[in-house]
Amino acid sequence: MITAIYWFRHDLRLMDNRALVCACEEADELTLVYVRHANEESTTPWGFPVSSPLRRAFRDTAVDGLAVAIRERGGALLELNGAPVTVLTDLSRVIGATRIYCEDIPAPEERSDLAALRAAGLDVRATWQSTLLESADLPFDVAAMPEVFTSFRQRVERAGIRPQWPLAAPVVFPRMPSSASLPYRPFTPSRLTLGPVAGSFPFGDPAFHGTEEAALAHVNRYFRSDLPTTYKATRNGLSGTDYSTKFSPWLAVGSLSPRTVFVALKKHEEVFGASDGSYWIWFELLWRDFFRFWSERHGVRLFRAEGLSTLAPPSHDPIAFRRWCDGATGQRFVDAGMRELKATGYLSNRLRQVVASYLVHDLGCDWRAGAAWFESQLIDYDVCSNHGNWLYIAGRGADPRQGRRFDPEHQAAVYDPDAAYRALWALPTDSPSS
Template sequence: MEAKRSIVWFKTDLRISDNETLVKAIQESDEIIPVYIFDEEDFKETVFGTKKIGNIRLNFLLESLTDLQQQLKALGSTLIVLKGNTTDLMSELIKKYNVSKIYCKQEVSYEEKERLAKVEVVAWKLFCTVETFSTSTLFHASDLPFPLKNIPEVFTDFRKKVEKESNVRPISEVPKEIKSPVLPKFELPNFSDFDLNPIEIDARTAFPFKGGETHALNRLNDYLFETNNIQNYKETRNGLVGESYSSKLSTWLTMGCISPKTIYHTIKKYEKEVCSNESTYWLIFELLWRDYFRFMMKKHHQRYFQQFGIKSENIPLHPHNTEVFEKWKNGETGNDFVDANMIELKKTGFMSNRGRQNVASFLHHDLQSDWRYGAAYFEEQLIDYDVCSNWGNWAYLAGVGNDPRGNRKFDTEKQSKQYDPNQTYRKLWLTN
């Protein structure tokens, strides 16, 4: 009898541990074909004149794929990395390897869902099924105490109900072996294949880390057990300088190099063995924000990409102002706090949460320019860009999302005095 072959389509789940998709595929198949695809659509210019992925995130992604390959190799397999049209490439792979099933991550946002739907159509025509797994949230969608259409619009209502009535699932087992047919040699594309230049990261960065599951797990261990920095997280999380003020886990979470469940269960272990306080809880609290924006995207779909967001009436909207926007982007607005943050973003791909709130509010409320261009620039530039967290937070700050207070404006002058009283942060980024 012919071997049952399945594709494991890696997307933003570039890990071996706590990866239900991979575990299920191994259990149900004789041979696995691990695949990652760079879709050509992701490298075209957006309607906002920005790129969907800039060179800083691409670098992190290439590092993450290299790490995934090393993990797969240790288990007896290898990663096929392709570049082109996902549907066409999947179709070729199904035919070439006689694949009967594709296992992959479930999607919630518009373009990703559309891409998946196209693959499903082509696969069906070739008698190949597609099964998706919900692997990127802390709480599984089917464990929520409400149907998706009734998810509370206000974060606090969502959090309280989920904390009270849902449980985080255990971590999936780590595979011990992966059987694969003979596969081509692992090869990664270069920056030039995407018309991007290799990066030189500024040494002042608050994010001096590498992509990949290995580095994600190291960082988690370091932030908890090695340095105990988590014990002061609630007090330090609004910081601006250095690697210790916050967990810096967002980037690995975005690429799926680590699962939120792994972070949760490691924090629980830390609480049991070392210390449990408000700070250790607070990191879990922040992961709930991440879940919330993901479920909200599932509920409101592409409305998060429209200027009036999930609102429909009486919302003050602003036209795009190219000149003002370019100055904002390049850190040339004349507001030193905003400029320092925008320069950090440009040079490193990272910006603190405090910084993000201020610069987003400034573009919308002070400069009165279309917030979506800011969100699109973040998409290009942020090393931790996540479609749900980015567009959800931007809409929130522009007063067209889920903020119950609405039209929340940050006083950047006051904020800089509070969070950068000695100008340490501004001096770091405004002097060369």
């Protein structure tokens, strides 16, 4: 008899969850678990919490939704707090579980958790499942993948690779071990009451909660409109819900799978016709895949100060860094972006590039501090996309050029010509210049 644990990580969904389907097929007894990491509120070496209250609140809406969806299928989600390895090994002892199923995440800390669980004698079955494309379908080994995104994309497109079809949600879960033997109470969902959070991803509104239900409704709404047709022209917008897809927060917590997005994209093209815009959504999702495979390829090297480069370690200025975090550098476009990020947990791609470049190339700060601040603040924080993009801008990653500097004055003139965005996030004391 197989008694197992399913450990939900960044895959807070029932649909297209291969690791979960596998667990449901193989286990006789299965306990479904979510672990809130003990270190979430602890302070990083840079002096702020690992995860901000906003980021945690968004994630909690996703956990809530998952618990409800599981309950509707006759199961229960155990919500535990602590260091995952300790919590899961304790639980496995209590319920007699010998196996843990979960998704595989190509990042050092996430992988070291799996190694520690294995060292504790557990049979860990980790499934790679967060990309659009399967590594086995790629026209190259991940270990020898192209270092530059354009070559990656061209080789994928020339080979005509398509994502695999998404899997249905499990209909029933294997029974849980007798709850009498469990020291933990099944998690009772506590509908969070978030205040109205302004911004481009207004997750105080139930339509933007982190649940799988909200994610699928958003995907349907988006692809039934003609927004995808104009995506390429609007994607550099700064403010509002419609200028880009807004899929990233749901993709990050895993309440949405990229394969589900792809199916909806193709249906949209059948109805509205393929367009530059619809192609560009695929193009951007390939960037996401690129950074995931790239993390698999380079592992811990991506977390070093020099990244993949041979450059000297970056300099750092803690005072300038603090001003940047607070949106108080004096550069109005940058400050507006940083205030939006802190107030809402979301920032447009255009401004992510501008503020990251400003920190590294104008303020002379360490890119790892910026990446850590984004990790703390972003509701769509994703280890692979975040590190990949920061390294790219710092010129220490997947970019043959020596860093990408974005001139904030020029960027503001092009993307915020009437200064409306700067006015939206201005303080009364801000000077109107720059």
